[in-house]
Amino acid sequence: MWDTGMDIRDVQVIRTRTDVYFGVGAIDSIDAIAGQMAARGIKSALVVTGHSAYKVTGAWAKIAPALDRVNIRYAVYDGVTPNPTTGQVDTAVALGADIEAGAVIAIGGGSAIDAGKGAAILLRNPGKTAAALFNCEFAPKEALPILAVNLTHGTGSESNRFAVVTDTEKNFKPVIAFDCIYPTWAIDDPALMATLSxxxxxxxxxxxxxxxxxxxxxxxxxxxxxxxxxxxxxxxxxxxxxxxxxxxxxxxxxxxxxxxxxxxxxxxxxxxxxxxxxxxxxxxxxxxxxxxxxxxxxxxxxxxxxxxxxxxxxxxxxxxxxxxxxxxxxxxxxxxxxxxxxxxxxxxxxxxxxxxxxxxxxxxxxxxxxxxxxxxxxxxxxxxxxxxxxxxxxxxxxxxxxx
Structure with a gap:
């Protein structure tokens, strides 16, 4: 098969609707991405992630210094759980609003990336709630730019326009799909996935x-x-x-x-x-x-x-x-x-x-x-x-x- 001849450490940008930085060591591309963020005038970012994987994998040890080097402030919401909830998204949004976030950085698997996509929409559409968004009460046209740092090899959320979040009050787990939540950038670094159980x-x-x-x-x-x-x-x-x-x-x-x-x-x-x-x-x-x-x-x-x-x-x-x-x-x-x-x-x-x-x-x-x-x-x-x-x-x- 073709796969036997690939150099897994040759980081490439795979262009779908998202620029996916792919390969072992792709996390080091964070400096280039942070530079692109700064060039867009982004001065602050909301980080949406789970409790520990973003640190355990080593991703955060690369991301935080890269943001510091280009003077992008950040607030971290690390309360995302598997099967994330509308309440978690709303809490993250409040944190992002406090720092006037100009972008969302989602670090994790599908749960963190999907929650981050929801937050990116709501930060661009103030006054709306996550329940309203995921129960399809409005159709957003805009969201903040998203960087998806993917820590699992499953959901594909880093390269598409879908997000899933649970409304625990109704036991609804709907899916949304909007062009505005294609991540602008994504990082797929297999070395960050080696700690998966x-x-x-x-x-x-x-x-x-x-x-x-x-x-x-x-x-x-x-x-x-x-x-x-x-x-x-x-x-x-x-x-x-x-x-x-x-x-x-x-x-x-x-x-x-x-x-x-x-x-x-x-x-x-x-x-x-x-x-x-x-x-x-x-x-x-x-x-x-x-x-x-x-x-x-x-x-x-x-x-x-x-x-x-x-x-x-x-x-x-x-x-x-x-x-x-x-x-x-x-x-x-x-x-x-x-x-x-x-x-x-x-x-x-x-x-x-x-x-x-x-x-x-x-x-x-x-x-x-x-x-x-x-x-x-x-x-x-x-x-x-x-x-x-x-x-x-x-x-x-x-x-x-x-x-």
Whole structure:
């Protein structure tokens, strides 16, 4: 494969709608980025991050001095949790308003980057709340410039226009998508990802696989998304087992980070559907359920549901993890069981029943899926008709093993 000849320490700028500084050592590009910020007249920045990863990874030790050197003041909000909330975004915004922030620097995985995107919108649209934003009560046209310093290889949020934040009062976990929140700059440095735990490594990588399976089979799928999807699955299938065996292997981290980034571009082009629409209610109800794990649990049942409608695409896409598929619509169960087997091989055997969900919960989960603002837009992209019956079937098939 082409990946064997890449110099992982040759930092390159990959240009999507975002300038992504990519490669081992990319964090050192912060000086150039800070200089660009200063040249734009940015004098202060709100830093949005989690409690410790921004320090543990070494990212902050590079970023803070770079900002100091160009006299950009900053305030740090480090209260972002997995499955961030509207309350966290509002608290960050208040901190940013106090220093008249001219940019947002989001440091972390998808949670921190998504929260930072929300803050960037609200700081440009004073008087609005995070609940109003994420419940789609207004459509912003502007946001502050965003720098996304990505610390995981999963969400692709550093290279697209999406953000997800939970409204805990309603148990809604909606998704927003606006052109104004494409990050202006992003840093993908695999060396910053070497401290990910085994579970995080596993779940974020499977998140990327989910992104492309949905993007390549959506009603809006285009050739670019399908091509990027195919490459993503190949890279994850090859390098995730290596990263699990050797957490410090930067070659594995490099290609997993690349896979996640191009997966973000894939679904930026062709959108998502069932798996993400149905996972959001799960982690809204159970915030301790990691997003990537929720997606993993749902994926086999989603494959079973959509395979007859997209059998040829899925047979090709899944070939690295489920060999032997021929693209015949009738092999949906074989495909779903094959995905289950692959998930087990990388350490994911959990089902919804393991988290206390039962058949009695399905109706309420279906209701949340149908009522949460914005999720209808995802369901509309599903390759089969997304209705109460199909949604309930996916949840029910995710309680236990595919049969």
């Amino acid at each position: 085994e579970k995080q490594t596993r779940f974020v990588s499977i998140d990327a696989v989910n992104h492309v399976i949905e993007a390549a089979t959506s009603r809006s799928a285009n050739p670019l998304a399908v091509m990027l999807a195919s490459e993503t699955v190949k890279l994850v299938s090859k390098y995730l087992p290596l990263a699990l065996r050797e957490p410090g292997n930067l070659t594995a981290r490099y290609f997993l980070a690349y896979a996640a980034m191009i997966a973000g571009v894939a679904f930026d082009n062709s959108l998502l559907h069932y798996t993400h629409a149905l996972e959001h209610p799960l982690s809204a109800v159970r915030p301790d359920l990691a997003h990537g794990l929720g997606l993993s649990i749902l994926l086999p049942a989603v494959v079973k549901e959509i395979y007859p409608a997209r059998s040829v695409v899925l047979a090709d896409l899944l070939a690295p993890i489920v060999p032997g598929l021929t693209g015949v619509p009738g092999e949906a169960e074989k495909a779903a069981k094959g995905v289950e087997k692959w998930l087990v091989s990388v350490g994911v055997s959990e089902k919804l029943a393991d988290f206390g969900f039962t058949a009695d919960d399905v109706d309420s989960l279906v209701d949340l899926t149908l009522k949460t603002p914005s999720l209808s837009g995802l369901l509309d992209q599903a390759p089969t008709e997304a209705n109460r019956l199909s949604i309930a079937s996916i949840y029910l098939n995710s309680l236990g093993w595919i049969s």
